[in-house]
Amino acid sequence: MFDFEGQTIIITGGTRGIGKGISEAFLKAGARVITTYSTNESAAARFKRDNEQFAGSLDVRKFDVTGYEEVEEFFRYIETEYGSFEVLVNNAGIRKDSVLAMMKESDWHDVMNVNLTGIFYMCKLAVMSLMRKRYGRIINIGSVMERYAFEGQANYAASKAGLVALTRSLSKEVATRGITVNCVSPGFITTELIHDLPDKLREAYLARIPLKRFGEPEEVAACVLFLASREASYVTGSLLEVAGGL
Ligand code: NDP
Secondary structure (H helix, E strand, O other): OOOOOOOEEEEOOOOOHHHHHHHHHHHHOOOEEEEEEOOOHHHHHHHHHHOHHHHHHEEEEEOOOOOHHHHHHHHHHHHHHHOOOOEEEEOOOOOOOOOHHHOOHHHHHHHHHHHHHHHHHHHHHHHHHHHHHOOEEEEEEOOOHHHHOOOOOHHHHHHHHHHHHHHHHHHHHHHHHOEEEEEEEEOOEOOHHHOOOOHHHHHHHHHHOOOOOOEOHHHHHHHHHHHHOHHHOOOOOOEEEEOOOO
C-alpha cells in the first residue's frame, strides 16, 4: 500500500497481537523495523521465526516502557545503531479490569504506568531525535474505550482518554518541526488481550458492532501505515477509530 523503503520504524509491544500485525505490515512495506516486547520470550522467539525472511531488516529488543532508564537506554541504542528513525508506534498496552470499588490500587497504577506514563516516556525521548531530523510520525494506539468507558474499565478507559489528550497536545507542540502525532483507536480486535472475555459478554459485544465481527490486527495495521506514510502529511492531532462501526 505504502512504501517505507529506507525508513526505520519503532513499534512497542510488537511481537504479538496488534503490534505483531503492525510490525509485519511495515516489514512487508520495505521498512527497517525495531520491534519491542517486555516479558514474553516465547512470543518474541515465535515472531522472529515467523519473520525469518526479513531477518536483515528486523531487530527485536526487550525492555519495559514503564522504566524511564530502560527507555533512555533503548533510545541510546537506536542512536548508536541506526542514527535516527522516522516512525514511532506506541502500541504496548495492558488491561486489568474490575469495578472501581474493588479495584486494587496496584491495578490502577499498573495500567496507568504502561498505557499512559510509558507512552509519555517514549514520546519525550523520541521527539528530541525527531525534532533534529525535522521529520517524524508518531502513532499512539488508544482504544474506543476512551469514549465508551464500559463498567469495570475505569483504569483502562481513563488511561486511553489521557492518551488522546497527550496526542493532541503533543501534536501542536511539534507541528512546525514536520512531526505528526495521531491516535488509532481500535474496537474489539482478536488478540490475547480479549481472550478472557466470557462467552456471554463476547456475544453481547458482537451484537452491538454494526459489522457483526471482531477486527483483525492487519486491519488496524493498515490504518497505522496510512498515518505513518509521507502521504498523511496534513493529518495530525487526529483520532482514527478502527472499530467496525461501534
Ligand atoms: P496483547 O496483550 O496481545 O499485546 C500487548 C503487547 O504489549 C505485548 O507485546 C506486550 O509484551 C507489550 N507490553 C505489555 N506491557 C509492556 C510493558 N510494560 N513494556 C513494554 N511492552 C509491554 O495486546 P493487543 O495486541 O490486543 O493490544 C495492543 C494495543 O491495542 C494495546 O495498547 C491495547 O490497549 C490496544 N487495544 C486492543 C484492543 C483489542 O481488542 N485487542 C482493543 C482496543 C485497543 P509481551 O509480549 O512481552 O507481554
